Amino acid sequence: MAAHVAVRQRPRRLRLGSWVLPAYAHLVIVWLFAPIIVMIIFAFNDTHGKFNIQWVGFTTRWFAHPFTIQSLTQAVYTSLLSATIAMVIATILGTMIALACHRYAFRGRAVLDSVLVMNIAASEVVIGSALLTLFIAFNVPLGFLTIVFAQVMFSIPFVAVTVRARLAGFDPALEEAAQDLGASPFQTFFLVTLPIILPGVLAAALLAMAICLDDYVITSFVAGNTETFPLWVYGATRLGVPPQVNVIGTFIFIGGVLISLMFAVARTVANRRVEREAAQA
Amino acid sequence: MQATAVKPRSAEGRKPALRVRVARAATPYLLIFPGAGWLALFFVLPLVFLAITSLESGDFITGYTFDMNFGNYSYGINLYAAQFAHSIEFGGLATLAALVIAYPAAYWIAFHAGPRKAAYLLIVLLPFFVSFVIRTISWETLLSDYGPLLGPLKNVRVLPSDFRVLATPAAVSFGLAYTFFPYMMLPIYASLEKIDRRLVESAEDLYSNRVEVFRHVIFPLSLPGVFAGVLLTGIPALADFINQDFLGGVGTTMVGRVIQQQFEVNTNYPLASALAFVFMVGLLAMLLLYQRFFGTKELISD
Numbered sequence: 001m002a003a004h005v006a007v008r009q010r011p012r013r014l015r016l017g018s019w020v021l022p023a024y025a026h027l028v029i030v031w032l033f034a035p036i037i038v039m040i041i042f043a044f045n046d047t048h049g050k051f052n053i054q055w056v057g058f059t060t061r062w063f064a065h066p067f068t069i070q071s072l073t074q075a076v077y078t079s080l081l082s083a084t085i086a087m088v089i090a091t092i093l094g095t096m097i098a099l100a101c102h103r104y105a106f107r108g109r110a111v112l113d114s115v116l117v118m119n120i121a122a123s124e125v126v127i128g129s130a131l132l133t134l135f136i137a138f139n140v141p142l143g144f145l146t147i148v149f150a151q152v153m154f155s156i157p158f159v160a161v162t163v164r165a166r167l168a169g170f171d172p173a174l175e176e177a178a179q180d181l182g183a184s185p186f187q188t189f190f191l192v193t194l195p196i197i198l199p200g201v202l203a204a205a206l207l208a209m210a211i212c213l214d215d216y217v218i219t220s221f222v223a224g225n226t227e228t229f230p231l232w233v234y235g236a237t238r239l240g241v242p243p244q245v246n247v248i249g250t251f252i253f254i255g256g257v258l259i260s261l262m263f264a265v266a267r268t269v270a271n272r273r274v275e276r277e278a279a280q281a
Numbered sequence: 282m283q284a285t286a287v288k289p290r291s292a293e294g295r296k297p298a299l300r301v302r303v304a305r306a307a308t309p310y311l312l313i314f315p316g317a318g319w320l321a322l323f324f325v326l327p328l329v330f331l332a333i334t335s336l337e338s339g340d341f342i343t344g345y346t347f348d349m350n351f352g353n354y355s356y357g358i359n360l361y362a363a364q365f366a367h368s369i370e371f372g373g374l375a376t377l378a379a380l381v382i383a384y385p386a387a388y389w390i391a392f393h394a395g396p397r398k399a400a401y402l403l404i405v406l407l408p409f410f411v412s413f414v415i416r417t418i419s420w421e422t423l424l425s426d427y428g429p430l431l432g433p434l435k436n437v438r439v440l441p442s443d444f445r446v447l448a449t450p451a452a453v454s455f456g457l458a459y460t461f462f463p464y465m466m467l468p469i470y471a472s473l474e475k476i477d478r479r480l481v482e483s484a485e486d487l488y489s490n491r492v493e494v495f496r497h498v499i500f501p502l503s504l505p506g507v508f509a510g511v512l513l514t515g516i517p518a519l520a521d522f523i524n525q526d527f528l529g530g531v532g533t534t535m536v537g538r539v540i541q542q543q544f545e546v547n548t549n550y551p552l553a554s555a556l557a558f559v560f561m562v563g564l565l566a567m568l569l570l571y572q573r574f575f576g577t578k579e580l581i582s583d
Contacts, residue, residue, distance in 0.1 A: 150323065
């Protein structure tokens with residue numbers, strides 16, 4: 001027994017992981033949050049000129065009037081609308097692809113996989129300019145509709161991949177049981193499959209929404225004169241970015257934090273329930 | 282007796298009616314049709330048009346004609362050789378920086394963060410909820426010549442007053458590394474997380490110290506994730522133009538910027554398409570290489 005303990009403890013003499021690694025990991029987190037902290041601090045800056053770069057003094061007045069710039073508010077609205085539509089379409093189409101890939105072996109699946117990988121890995125400049133050449137060739141007027149076309153396109157692969165990861169742990173016997181008990185394919189899907197993969201589908205929908213709201217490059221190629229929030233902010237940099245942008249950015253960040261916390265809590269509760277049921281059984 | 286009575290029915294069950302078999306064979310195609318169709322129409326077809334446009338000649342006023350004008354490629358590559366070099370240099374530096382920053386952090390979270398693993402992973406990803414454009418502008422504010430970081434250091438004369446971070450290759454590279462950090466972090470974390478802990482334990486039981494365990498067990502097993510991260514970070518970083526726009530200067534222009542300008546300002550579509558298609562060919566080459574060694578699993582699962 002003593003010999004065994006000695007053996008197990010031997011590697012511990014070389015403990016690089018004791019403080020260097022955790023310190024490094026926490027430094028990385030500081031680096032990741034640095035621009036976010038700057039954004040939030042400058043949302044409270046009492047600036048009077050056009051540029052919100054130098055710290056002047058503390059104020060909360062930008063939070064009292066975040067939507068006073070009409071074109072900015074319009075751009076936020078456009079962003080939310082296009083991202084919501086794109087999210088719904090992409091989530092449905094992406095989930096269908098994930099289901100097909102999980103359950104069936106079919107001809108052309110390798111091609112589909114390659115297209116998904118290429119779409120995720122390709123540079124946005126390439127995708128955006130390629131889409132633009134297509135729209136130019138067919139004289140498609142650029143605007144809200146072309147933005148939605150593009151956003152659905154680049155969200156589908158992320159949804160398919162996310163839902164597929166969730167499906168990997170899915171027991172097909174559950175579906176077979178439902179069908180043996182006389183459920184139709186639709187009943188099986190809505191009563192058995194969907195409730196089980198729902199966390200994955202919701203996570204995928206959120207991811208799609210986030211990347212649509214965030215996208216600048218592809219959207220800028222196909223937007224024409226329509227402005228989304230990132231496009232408005234980019235255009236504003238030449239004249240000076242108003243503090244309202246920092247305020248809206250802060251709202252977006254807080255929204256993201258809240259949604260992730262909700263997910264984390266829901267998962268913890270679900271895990272506890274599973275453990276409790278396992279303990280009872 | 283009962284068994285023989287059941288037998289014909291189950292034999293029939295093994296071979297369902299033609300209608301059912303056709304329906305079953307068609308199901309996967311019906312499921313993928315809308316999504317795959319959307320991708321074909323708005324992703325694959327545009328790439329074909331990009332290739333066609335890159336071989337055209339003409340201009341916005343007189344119109345463009347397709348005449349297999351390969352000259353766009355040689356002209357573009359020669360004219361923008363410096364910008365291509367910048368793309369490779371800054372994109373490469375950014376990928377290296379992201380790898381050096383992400384790997385130890387991912388390793389620590391996967392192996393030593395214990396029950397707080399999920400929380401740490403979430404924290405690492407939280408900043409990316411904020412728009413990419415705003416994040417980059419914030420870096421510009423933070424690193425500006427008299428900004429919150431350099432201003433105080435210059436006031437107490439730790440730094441000379443003409444010291445700059447902005448408009449340097451380092452600023453652009455670190456901006457790119459920051460922007461595409463999740464694409465490096467997530468595949469590396471996923472491959473580390475998947476490693477069977479019993480392998481680590483048995484290496485320790487066989488008298489390996491931590492460095493040896495890392496070198497001979499953990500690092501080789503994490504390589505698919507590392508290469509996936511390098512691919513997913515490097516490809517978008519090479520072509521990005523936002524970071525270079527905010528954090529770079531006149532001397533750091535990358536090809537992404539040139540492509541965007543040629544499309545939106547100069548309307549030289551054939552030249553811009555040729556430059557963009559060079560990237561597409563590079564991407565395809567790297568993906569094929571990756572697929573040969575590792576398959577597509579690491580790129581699209583987890």
